[in-house]
Amino acid sequence: MINITLPDGSTRKVESGTTAHDIALEISEGLARNVLAAEVNGEVWDPQREIHSDASLKLLTWNDDAGKNTMWHSSAHLLAEALEALYPGVKFWVGPPIEHGFYYDVDFGDQTFTDKDFAAVEQKMLELAKAKNPFIRKEISKADAIALFEAKGDEYKLDLLEGLEDGTITLYTQGNFTDLCRGPHMPHTGFVKAAKVMSIAGAYWKGDESNKQLTRVYGITFPKKQELTAYLELLEQARARDHRKLGKEMDLFAFSDKVGQGLPLWLPKGAELRSRLEDFLKEAQRKAGYQGVITPHIGNKELYITSGHYAKYGADSFQPIQTPSEGEEYLLKPMNCPHHCEVYKARPRSYRDLPVRFAEFGTVYRYEQSGELHGLTRVRGFTQDDAHIFCTADQVKEEVSNVIDLVLYIFKILNFEDFVVQVSLSDPENPEKYIGSDENWEKAERAIQEVAEEKGLNTIVALGEAAFYGPKLDFMVRDAIGRKWQLGTVQIDYNLPERFELEYVGADNSKHRPVMIHRAPFGSMERFVAILIEHCAGKFPLWLTPEQVKILPISDRFNEYAEGVSKVLENHDIRALVDDRSEKVGKKIRDAELEKIPYMLIVGESEAAEGTVSVRKQGEGDIGGLTVEAFAERIRSEIAEMLKKED
RNA sequence: GCCGAUGUAGCUCAGCUGGUAGAGCAACGCAUUCGUAAUGCGUAGGUCUGCGGUUCAAGUCCGCAUCUCGGCUCCA
Numbered sequence: 017m018i019n020i021t022l023p024d025g026s027t028r029k030v031e032s033g034t035t036a037h038d039i040a041l042e043i044s045e046g047l048a049r050n051v052l053a054a055e056v057n058g059e060v061w062d063p064q065r066e067i068h069s070d071a072s073l074k075l076l077t078w079n080d081d082a083g084k085n086t087m088w089h090s091s092a093h094l095l096a097e098a099l100e101a102l103y104p105g106v107k108f109w110v111g112p113p114i115e116h117g118f119y120y121d122v123d124f125g126d127q128t129f130t131d132k133d134f135a136a137v138e139q140k141m142l143e144l145a146k147a148k149n150p151f152i153r154k155e156i157s158k159a160d161a162i163a164l165f166e167a168k169g170d171e172y173k174l175d176l177l178e179g180l181e182d183g184t185i186t187l188y189t190q191g192n193f194t195d196l197c198r199g200p201h202m203p204h205t206g207f208v209k210a211a212k213v214m215s216i217a218g219a220y221w222k223g224d225e226s227n228k229q230l231t232r233v234y235g236i237t238f239p240k241k242q243e244l245t246a247y248l249e250l251l252e253q254a255r256a257r258d259h260r261k262l263g264k265e266m267d268l269f270a271f272s273d274k275v276g277q278g279l280p281l282w283l284p285k286g287a288e289l290r291s292r293l294e295d296f297l298k299e300a301q302r303k304a305g306y307q308g309v310i311t312p313h314i315g316n317k318e319l320y321i322t323s324g325h326y327a328k329y330g331a332d333s334f335q336p337i338q339t340p341s342e343g344e345e346y347l348l349k350p351m352n353c354p355h356h357c358e359v360y361k362a363r364p365r366s367y368r369d370l371p372v373r374f375a376e377f378g379t380v381y382r383y384e385q386s387g388e389l390h391g392l393t394r395v396r397g398f399t400q401d402d403a404h405i406f407c408t409a410d411q412v413k414e415e416v417s418n419v420i421d422l423v424l425y426i427f428k429i430l431n432f433e434d435f436v437v438q439v440s441l442s443d444p445e446n447p448e449k450y451i452g453s454d455e456n457w458e459k460a461e462r463a464i465q466e467v468a469e470e471k472g473l474n475t476i477v478a479l480g481e482a483a484f485y486g487p488k489l490d491f492m493v494r495d496a497i498g499r500k501w502q503l504g505t506v507q508i509d510y511n512l513p514e515r516f517e518l519e520y521v522g523a524d525n526s527k528h529r530p531v532m533i534h535r536a537p538f539g540s541m542e543r544f545v546a547i548l549i550e551h552c553a554g555k556f557p558l559w560l561t562p563e564q565v566k567i568l569p570i571s572d573r574f575n576e577y578a579e580g581v582s583k584v585l586e587n588h589d590i591r592a593l594v595d596d597r598s599e600k601v602g603k604k605i606r607d608a609e610l611e612k613i614p615y616m617l618i619v620g621e622s623e624a625a626e627g628t629v630s631v632r633k634q635g636e637g638d639i640g641g642l643t644v645e646a647f648a649e650r651i652r653s654e655i656a657e658m659l660k661k662e663d
Numbered sequence: 664g665c666c667g668a669u670g671u672a673g674c675u676c677a678g679c680u681g682g683u684a685g686a687g688c689a690a691c692g693c694a695u696u697c698g699u700a701a702u703g704c705g706u707a708g709g710u711c712u713g714c715g716g717u718u719c720a721a722g723u724c725c726g727c728a729u730c731u732c733g734g735c736u737c738c739a
Contacts, residue, residue, distance in 0.1 A: 119734095131668080217734030218666025225736045229666050232734070260732095264674080273712085273730055325739060332664095332737090351739055385664055385737060386730095394738080483739085571696035598696075606700035620698060630699080638699055 019070045030067075037063040037203065040075050050077045052202040053086035060086065062153055062200040078239050088113035090151060090190075090201040091141075091208055091237040092120045097193035098140035099233070103127050108195065109172045109221065109230055116247070117236030121219055123172065124231055134213040141211040141237075148206035149191040153199060158182035161196065172221075208237045210244035254497055259549035260391040266554055266612070268545075269392065278389040278396035280542060285562040290541050292560050294377055297401055297426070297537065304422055306375040306403055311355035313379060317345040322515055323354040334383050352378035353509075353534060356404040357516040360530075365520040370530060371407035371415055377541070378402045392546035399541045405533040406518065409456055412531055413463035416489070416506055420471055423491055423504040423537045429659060430548065430557070432503070434494040437473045439464055441487050443480030450484055452510030456531070460508045461487050485511030495551040503547065504537040555612050555634070559655045565592035566613045567629070568604040570620030572596070577624040581617065581644050588648040592617075609634060617647070 020028045020039060030039065036054030040047045040063070051063045055074040060082050067073075076083035092111030099106055099122060106127065111120035122129075156164075158177065164187075165173040173196045177185070188197045190205055212235060219232035238244045255261070263269045268286030275281065282290060298308070317336050320326035329350065336345035349355065356374050365372070379399045388394055405415050427435065441461050442450050450457065464487055468475045482488060486508035493503050509532040512518075519527045538544035548556070558564060565585060569578040578594040585592040595604045601618060608616045617629040628641045642650065 215733060216667070219735045220665075223736070225665065229735075231666080234734085271731090277730075323739090329739060333739095353739085380739095382739080387664065387666095387735080388737065390732095568699090570698055573696065598694095600695095600697055600702060601699065602697090603701050604699095609700055616699080618699065622698095632699060 018067065020067070021070075021072045023072075023074050032068050033066040035064050035066055036061065036073060036075060039073065043075075047075065047077075051075050052077055052083040052207065053200050055082060060200050062151065063203055064150075065153065065200070085113040086200055087202050087207055087239070088118040088237065090205070091211065091235065092118040093151070093188065093190060093193060093195055093197070093201070094141050094144055094205055094208060094211070094237070095120050095137070095213070095233060095235050096122075096195065097144055097191055098137050099129075100193055101140055101144075102133075102136060103129065107170050107172055110176070111195075114234075117214065117234060119232050119234045121221070121230040121232050129216065129231060129233070131216065137213050138211050141208065141235075144191055145205045145208040145211065147191060148204045150204045151199075151201035152189045153201070154187045154189065156185050156187050158185055161185050161187070165196070207239055210238040210241045212236050212244060212248075250497065254499070254550075257497070257550045257553040258391075259393075259546040262549050262554040263392065263546075268549070276396070277386060278384060278394070280392055280395055280397070286545070288562045289556065289560060290545060293538070293541065293544070294401070296429075298375075300422060300425060301373075301375050301403065304373075304418060306373040309356065309359050309374045309376050311349075311352060311359065311376060311378065313349055313381075314346040315349050315355060317347055319354045319358070320347055320350075323357075323512060324515060325350065325354070332383060334381055348381040349378070350380050350382045352376055352380065352400060352402045353404060353512055353532075354516070356402075357512055357518060357532075360404075360406050360518055361516065365406070365530070367408060367520055367522045367528070370520060371405050371411050373403055373405045375401075375403035392542040395542050398543070401536050401538040401541060401544075403535055405535070406513075406520075406530040407533065408520075408528070409459055409531055412460055412508060412533070413467060415533055416464055416508075417467045417471070419506050419533070419535045419537075420467060420473070420489075423506075424471070426504075426537050427491070427493065430551075432493045432495075432551065435474070435503075436492050437468055437475045438478055438481070438490045438492060439468055439475055439487070440478045440481035440483075440490070441465075442482045446480075450482070451514065452486065456510060457487070460531070464489050464506075464508070483507060483509075485509045493547070495547065496553065499550075501547050503539050503544065505535065505539065507534040508532075509534055555614075557658055558614050558651070559658055561591075561612075561614060563591055563593060563611070563613050564651065565590060565615045565617060566604075566608040566611075567592055567594045567617045567619060568601055568608065569594065569596065570601050570618065572598055574619050574621075574624055578617075578619050581619060581629060584644050585648055585651075588652060590648060590651050605632065615647075615651070 017029050018032050020030055022028070028039065036056065037048060037051060040051045053076040054061050054063050055076060056067060057071050060076070076086065078084060078087065089112065092113070096108050096111060103124060105125055107123040107125070109121035109123070111118060158180065161177055162174065165177065176196060185196070186198060187194055188199060188201055214234040214236060216234070217232050218229040221227040221230055236247065238247070263286070266285065267283050268289065269283055270281045271279070272281060314337065317326060320330070333350055334348045336347055338345060356376070359374055360372065377399050379397065381397045384394055384396055389396070407415050442457060447454070465477070468489065488505060488507035490502055491504040492500050494500055513529050513532050518530050518532070520530050522528045567578045567581050569575050575594065575596045578596065582592045582594050595608065597604070605616060612634060614634050616632040616634070618632060619629055623629055623641070628643050629647055630641045631639050631647060633639050
């Protein structure tokens, strides 16, 4: 007999060899029907696998991430089975679960597979699912496994086998399909009630761009049909908020083939939105003790040789600009840090001056791979809300703390409520990868972690993810429909102060090296605006939106009164326009609603007579009449309320 | 950069197996003067991404280039 401990702390005595499925059955038949996998002593197992020693057990269903992953991993095998049935001779590499569904990397050989073939594959998958074929686990010796896949002529599985140790190799079979796989899998294929092949794409074998490309087939499955429908609706919703679509519809930005790939053009409304964000951050930074600096868009190549960026990125960047002077070369600046180092060096610094914080909305140019460009989130010319803090090692903690406060303030004002903080530290196994003294690293890593903890941030620590020049802290936000984005970043840097020989005179009258902190709360204006658009689906907060109010006269006779209202609002710094087209008010309302203008003011006979406006809020409808002054006051206080969230 | 798909009016899209382009919305004009999500009529707008090729004839077929999109790789 063995003891099984369940998550609620209760213990069951069962025969050795009992499976998780058996235990689920003891609890309830309904539960047993839904168990996809089981966590046995912290390891995810097949529910059918026999347990032979005391263990802690957690039954996993569709509601657990690990349960979902198991089903999707099994679904990848189901996909493979369907593909093998329809395309005899195809070869498979790997098929893992991903955040939404799974994929399988497939070598179709001479056969073609296009999106027109998806439906047939989906049908086959469902047919195979209906058969409720069990997933059968089999341990196999390495020699037998090699023989098996050699017979099949499957070079991919043979390659996988090379990396595996004898004694740990398992095969899984469902129906007619057998795959080399560590598992675990759900009990049988019947759990899949809905299947969709989402897309195909090329993917390098082993992720190496010098290898051949396989066809990556993406799919997703669900235990209920309606969950698939809901998922497809969510995707539809995401498409509707896509910043590329909204940016075009709302006249915020554009691209031009003539100007060049990945070089955004900010249209008047987008420019206005952006500069309002910049002003907002500038004001917050001014209060936080930053000083603005301005540096040129190009820099002598020597600058980047000193910084080390030329050696690392020179070949993949916009190439140097020649001058009439022989041998003289300039680079479009790919980052602001080297310039700011030179700002620091413009005069000798004393420990009494530190910390100094140089801020600049610095436009930089990076030659991103063409296939990498994406709307405003990945471009070749963009403006960082950059700043560099130069301080002593002892000041790092407080400075990081202040930066975090600034980022949190911004998130609060802009309603990014759901975020985690990733702390990237050095890899303890490979200390030689990093520059800077052990003492300083330890100080900085401790400082970052302590600050994160003191602020009660939801933190994940990523060992080995630090940059070679220092540890960092990144904010990952979740937008309104649950997608994750990386926004603000704080990075500690021991490298550039060294390379630029930055110094300050200490209290001991000798020279010391400052620590440099890079930080960008937005990341870049382009990226941030893109994420903001998607987060709020184009309905910007009142204080940010380019057009706050549209005045809609009932007929041309009231255009004059409407203009008067507009003037009054203008005097209150409210951005209002009159829709003086000769259209019915219903049409004007519809257009203003679609333009996502927060307030519509309908004016006609009675309003003109009484000096009032009839107020309509976007998405909410008519909210009654107010005098013009009262409306202006309402807007003013609404905005004040939004910006007042300071701690 | 690589794999694949795509490019038709300002926008969203039709255009079957080759026979020199069409709709809705937007724009413009006229009429209408209207009360909370679309007034009517009319006008104008296109080297069908570009360059070559096949053909009596190319938006349609082929090649190359380019852009965009989905991924991969990359992201100082």
